[in-house]
Amino acid sequence: MTERSDILHAAISSEGNSHLRQQDAGFLIRGKHVLTSSEPEMISDGAVRVVGDTIADVGSFADLSARFPSSVVLGGPNDIVTPGFINTHGHFSEALVTGIAENYALSDWLRVLIDAVAPHLDRESAFIGTLLGGIQMLRTGITLTNDMFVCDPGTTPVTPGVVDGLEALGLKGIVSYGASDRRPGTSVEEAFAEHAALREAAASSTLSRFRVGIATVAAQSPSMFARSVEFASSLADGVHIHLHESREEIEFIRQSRHMSPIAYCAQNGLFASPTLAAHCVWLTDADVRLLASHGVGVAYNPVSNMILASGVCPVSRLRGSRIKVGFGVDGPASNDRQDMLEAIKTGVLLQRLDQLNPTALSARAALRMATIEGAAALHLDTAVGSLEPGKAADLVVFNGDSPALANVHDPFQAIVYCAGPREVKDVWVAGQRRIADGELLGVDVPAVVRESRRLAQCLAQRAGLGALSMLATSG
Ligand SMILES: [Zn+2]
Structure with a gap:
């Protein structure tokens, strides 16, 4: 790799691992609708308790917040929570x-x-x-x-x-x-x-x-x-x-x-x-x-x-x-x-x-x-794919206060037909928040875009895509 990419790589790696230490003590992610892809399939006014990289509990927000009163609460009362x-x-x-x-x-x-x-x-x-x-x-x-x-x-x-x-x-x-x-x-x-x-x-x-x-x-x-x-x-x-x-x-x-x-x-x-x-x-x-x-x-x-x-x-x-x-x-x-x-x-x-x-x-x-x-x-369903205790803390929080999700008559139809990337508020992978309020954490996105432009142009030229790509013929 070039020096530029090494610098980019190093910056991304160190930043990407330096956020959010609160998971060590466990935290709650709440939602108006928690869609589990398990049984029960939907919990109204629910929450998921995450400890480290794992889901510790799934249940009603009232119950979990009473049992774990000192836990940080993320997500919101109108949000929809799904597995990643x-x-x-x-x-x-x-x-x-x-x-x-x-x-x-x-x-x-x-x-x-x-x-x-x-x-x-x-x-x-x-x-x-x-x-x-x-x-x-x-x-x-x-x-x-x-x-x-x-x-x-x-x-x-x-x-x-x-x-x-x-x-x-x-x-x-x-x-x-x-x-x-x-x-x-x-x-x-x-x-x-x-x-x-x-x-x-x-x-x-x-x-x-x-x-x-x-x-x-x-x-x-x-x-x-x-x-x-x-x-x-x-x-x-x-x-x-x-x-x-x-x-x-x-x-x-x-x-x-x-x-x-x-x-x-x-x-x-x-x-x-x-x-x-x-x-x-x-x-x-x-x-x-x-x-x-x-x-x-x-x-x-x-x-x-x-x-x-x-x-x-x-x-x-x-x-x-x-x-x-x-x-x-x-x-x-x-x-x-x-x-x-x-x-x-x-x-x-x-x-x-x-x-x-x-x-x-x-x-x-x-x-x-x-x-x-x-x-x-993918033969991975014992580890990921649903919100159940013991599974990986991979979750998505959809913003229930966005115009597209303002009125939820059926949360399954709301996610499939109404939601787009703009409604994705938070994304958690193995208990790490990767998207927060719609923004990717720890990655210099403009730098990635800049690097990709240089490489894409070079690739188009080397691959001889001139008949297909304006990049292949631009200077
Ligand atoms: Zn393919």
Whole structure:
């Protein structure tokens, strides 16, 4: 990394950990409506008691304030409190190429944009890109993101920059490298060295956990895929893969390997590892049965599926088969916002429109998908995803005094249909307040934006995006 980024990194790290010591003694976060994603699902005039990085109690504010009279009280009497949102699919590798290449479906979009950028990403752009995307995530209530970084493997590891960025932000991450040997000349050894470097970085981090990334079945030769399966099963860390995003992908595998990508994963042992499959748009009944019988979780990415004209994930069919489905904002190049509230609302509307049915997906179900069901899709629901004693203190406080939430007839519908990033007042990750009154703590946001401009221009020029990007041709 350059000296400038080192300075930025150091400043962010030291500031980010220096706020709010009150959690040592425990504190209460109160709300008019506490939506737990557990039982009971809603507590009126409720509160959550946080001690350290953990939820100690959940109950009525009257009871908890009587039992713990000296506790600091945060939140407010009109606010709505929810668990932190679980983003089940994203790519920080795309953070510097937003608002570009709108006219392409998946395979052409990969070719003209993602493949062009992939050789030119380095650890510094991974770090700044993670900050840029992660700031947006935190501002929309995301407290944990499942990331797959896609870049060409080289002699110097790139992906540890993601772990550095998450640590600086205080954002939890499940980190993976989207390994591929699809393009001629790619070194499989270097790809596995990238996995190893990311895994090592995550192991020394408090907020990141490693998973084995596989870009797609089509992106790996059969021999590389077999090695990925073996690697995943030897580590027991879990797997993150794209599956059945487009019909073209399925057709390609059917022709070359004589079965669907899902059947190929099942037959070759991938699903023996806890697996999160992104997209799952085009599915036969046999595919759905395989996902269900192997406990594969699914990331539903409505905005990205619409932007790339991929199709509509059959959410009701999947959930009806007891498959856990969470929401994903997907990468900044195919969304292009990193806004969970946008993804949730869009996801509900898309299901209703697709089925021409106003009961296709309720606000209550959507909020569960964004929290506990997303956690379950990632096989993390014993630790995060709901407001219950013993779980991680990952919470969002929505400002009940804002115009959009002034009159709450149903708090679930208020969050899904009315709330935007402006209504996100406070966000807590592992008992640390990361957003306070809508402002990110401990991060020099203008400095991140400045650094990202320099890197994005450099990337656009090096990647030869001249036909797509004004940045590539400006001085
Ligand atoms: Zn993706």
